[in-house]
Amino acid sequence: MINNKEHMNRREIEKKELETIKIDGNIGETVQNGAGYSAPETSLQEGRVIYKNRGHYRVQTSDQVFDAVLSGRFKYETVGNIDFPAVGDWVTIFLVDGHCRIESVKPRRSVFVRKQKDTGGKKMAGGVGTTQEQVIAANVDKAIIVTGLDGNYNLKRIERFITLAYNSGAKPIIVMSKRDLCPTPEALIEAVKAVAFGIPVIGYSAVTGEGFEMLSAELEPTDTIVLIGSSGVGKSTLTNKLLSASVQKTGETQLHTAKGKHTTTAAQLLQGVNGLAIIDTPGVREVQLWADEETLDQTFDDIGALTAKCRFNNCTHGNEPGCAVRAAIESGALTEERYAHYLKLQREIAFLNRKKQQLQTMRNRKQKHFKKR
Numbered sequence: 110m111i112n113n114k115e116h117m118n119r120r121e122i123e124k125k126e127l128e129t130i131k132i133d134g135n136i137g138e139t140v141q142n143g144a145g146y147s148a149p150e151t152s153l154q155e156g157r158v159i160y161k162n163r164g165h166y167r168v169q170t171s172d173q174v175f176d177a178v179l180s181g182r183f184k185y186e187t188v189g190n191i192d193f194p195a196v197g198d199w200v201t202i203f204l205v206d207g208h209c210r211i212e213s214v215k216p217r218r219s220v221f222v223r224k225q226k227d228t229g230g231k232k233m234a235g236g237v238g239t240t241q242e243q244v245i246a247a248n249v250d251k252a253i254i255v256t257g258l259d260g261n262y263n264l265k266r267i268e269r270f271i272t273l274a275y276n277s278g279a280k281p282i283i284v285m286s287k288r289d290l291c292p293t294p295e296a297l298i299e300a301v302k303a304v305a306f307g308i309p310v311i312g313y314s315a316v317t318g319e320g321f322e323m324l325s326a327e328l329e330p331t332d333t334i335v336l337i338g339s340s341g342v343g344k345s346t347l348t349n350k351l352l353s354a355s356v357q358k359t360g361e362t363q364l365h366t367a368k369g370k371h372t373t374t375a376a377q378l379l380q381g382v383n384g385l386a387i388i389d390t391p392g393v394r395e396v397q398l399w400a401d402e403e404t405l406d407q408t409f410d411d412i413g414a415l416t417a418k419c420r421f422n423n424c425t426h427g428n429e430p431g432c433a434v435r436a437a438i439e440s441g442a443l444t445e446e447r448y449a450h451y452l453k454l455q456r457e458i459a460f461l462n463r464k465k466q467q468l469q470t471m472r473n474r475k476q477k478h479f480k481k482r
């Protein structure tokens with residue numbers, strides 16, 4: 110039903126567009142013809158993508174939010190996923206009677222790209238052995254790396270996050286949260302400063318508010334930011350604080366997309382009136398997962414090399430004959446401790462992957478439910 114209606118609308122729109130162009134060839138003008146027929150109002154505008162879910166987009170202009178679809182040229186002319194609009198992108202939109210179509214993506218000043226290894230299990234456009242690139246967030250100015258002072262503390266992971274931020278073009282800022290739970294945070298903060306040359310490192314507590322001023326001083330009102338870090342470190346708490354703080358600064362105008370508590374809105378780019386924008390997409394939430402996967406691959410490349418020498422492709426390094434990993438442990442070439450560390454990280458990643466899949470299933474169910482109505 111819905112699809113049919115949409116289809117009809119699109120055909121009508123296209124017909125009307127043609128008529129408009131025939132009438133005067135000028136976009137943005139309403140023309141009356143002799144029969145009293147009022148040609149549709151059309152205009153080209155600029156906006157920002159604040160929501161994306163598969164082919165469904167939402168675009169915010171200076172004064173409105175539109176549901177948007179992609180123009181046909183994206184289907185036929187783009188080469189890879191990377192060319193499709195992502196949350197944070199500035200786009201040109203074509204409006205016909207309130208219907209919005211994304212025409213083009215403006216050049217990005219920074220971009221978080223997720224490279225997904227093609228396992229060969231799923232058929233992807235690039236074919237087996239290639240990597241698929243997907244834009245997680247675009248035009249991010251600053252990446253706030255959040256890490257807890259209460260024990261969730263891993264220098265290697267922080268280094269990965271820093272690299273991710275630099276690769277994207279965003280400027281990293283490190284927030285060490287839950288300062289109130291750590292009686293002597295100085296040594297930990299110093300250790301992080303040692304791996305984070307020149308990057309601001311801020312001890313922060315959501316409970317006492319300590320460090321918030323220092324963080325605010327690092328941000329411009331026009332910044333677009335992402336918060337990355339492990340689960341439970343306080344990203345949501347800080348997001349809400351940043352959004353409401355930015356609202357308080359100007360106070361009077363209405364928020365377009367967020368009302369302080371960001372969990373209640375469907376938008377993925379949350380914006381305070383004075384301009385500060387926070388991108389919080391499912392993809393951004395998974396940044397931890399890919400940072401960890403990369404850490405596992407890079408830090409334990411020796412174990413990866415051994416695994417390749419195991420007799421069986423799917424060796425679990427348990428009781429299988431011809432296991433190169435167990436042989437290395439027995440010969441002392443690989444320490445038990447290092448292998449245990451590897452297994453621990455691998456388990457954490459598997460856990461996060463399961464969590465991610467559960468979330469995806471839940472999202473799919475919700476969507477099915479939504480479509481039925």
Ligand SMILES: Nc1nc2c(ncn2[C@@H]2O[C@H](COP(=O)(O)OP(=O)(O)OP(=O)(O)O)[C@@H](O)[C@H]2O)c(=O)[nH]1
Pocket residue numbers: 286287288289290313314315316338339340341342343344345346347
């Ligand atoms: N004591 C203390 N608790 C905090 C602080 N910041 C956050 N918390 C608490 O830590 C818990 C987790 O915080 P969240 O903001 O949900 O963490 P998150 O990083 O968004 O977690 P995910 O949504 O799982 O990614 C909540 O119970 C917060 O109230 C802090 O500075 N001090």
Ligand SMILES: [Zn+2]
Pocket residue numbers: 416419420424425426427429431432433434435
């Ligand atoms: Zn093995």
